[in-house]
Amino acid sequence: EAQVTQNPRYLITVTGKKLTVTCSQNMNHEYMSWYRQDPGLGLRQIYYSMNVEVTDKGDVPEGYKVSRKEKRNFPLILESPSPNQTSLYFCASRRVGVNEQYFGPGTRLTVT
Amino acid sequence: SQQGEEDPQALSIQEGENATMNCSYKTSINNLQWYRQNSGRGLVHLILIRSNEREKHSGRLRVTLDTSKKSSSLLITASRAADTASYFCSNSGYALNFGKGTSLLVTP
Numbered sequence: 001e002a003q004v005t006q007n008p009r010y011l012i013t014v015t016g017k018k019l020t021v022t023c024s025q026n027m028n029h030e031y032m033s034w035y036r037q038d039p040g041l042g043l044r045q046i047y048y049s050m051n052v053e054v055t056d057k058g059d060v061p062e063g064y065k066v067s068r069k070e071k072r073n074f075p076l077i078l079e080s081p082s083p084n085q086t087s088l089y090f091c092a093s094r095r096v097g098v099n100e101q102y103f104g105p106g107t108r109l110t111v112t
Numbered sequence: 113s114q115q116g117e118e119d120p121q122a123l124s125i126q127e128g129e130n131a132t133m134n135c136s137y138k139t140s141i142n143n144l145q146w147y148r149q150n151s152g153r154g155l156v157h158l159i160l161i162r163s164n165e166r167e168k169h170s171g172r173l174r175v176t177l178d179t180s181k182k183s184s185s186l187l188i189t190a191s192r193a194a195d196t197a198s199y200f201c202s203n204s205g206y207a208l209n210f211g212k213g214t215s216l217l218v219t220p
Contacts, residue, residue, distance in 0.1 A: 099143055106154055
């Protein structure tokens with residue numbers, strides 16, 4: 001089944017403790033992206049990647065890192081999480097040249 | 113920065129009625145997309161309209177685009193309870209911008 005998977009789905013952590021949210025897609029998509037969704041602010045793009053080893057900042061990249069060493073994986077790294085990074089995070093992917101994005105199920109992160 | 117702004121923020125209708133939501137955007141676009149999000153879940157692509165198109169249909173969905181007004185509308189006809197969700201518009205390309213969404217509630 002074609003899908004985007006994220007892990008973990010729920011995470012409660014403390015300020016400053018490094019964490020990684022994994023994202024994997026099995027559709028051989030070149031493009032992958034991370035978003036955060038907050039009440040009243042909608043969906044905002046954090047980082048995106050057009051292909052392996054090619055990443056670029058979205059609207060809200062501060063406090064986040066990404067890497068794209070393999071085509072299927074696009075992990076989101078929070079080196080020193082802070083409470084303002086408490087949010088619902090979505091990973092998405094699509095084929096370059098095709099507009100339809102496929103979204104993962106979301107990761108609900110709480111930083112205390 | 114947010115490209116699209118949906119209006120209204122929330123809409124409540126009864127089953128069988130039509131639901132119309134609007135999206136206004138700031139800068140020129142090549143395509144405009146609409147997505148649906150069921151509560152807390154990932155977004156699902158609904159329909160894309162190209163900048164040279166004025167109207168597009170897909171099942172019970174009708175999308176219009178007015179590039180001179182930088183606006184689009186999504187009409188859901190004969191709504192069902194299962195249409196209850198949030199609806200977002202977005203540009204296309206690499207750097208994507210979504211609006212804040214319209215929350216639609218369809219009651220039986």
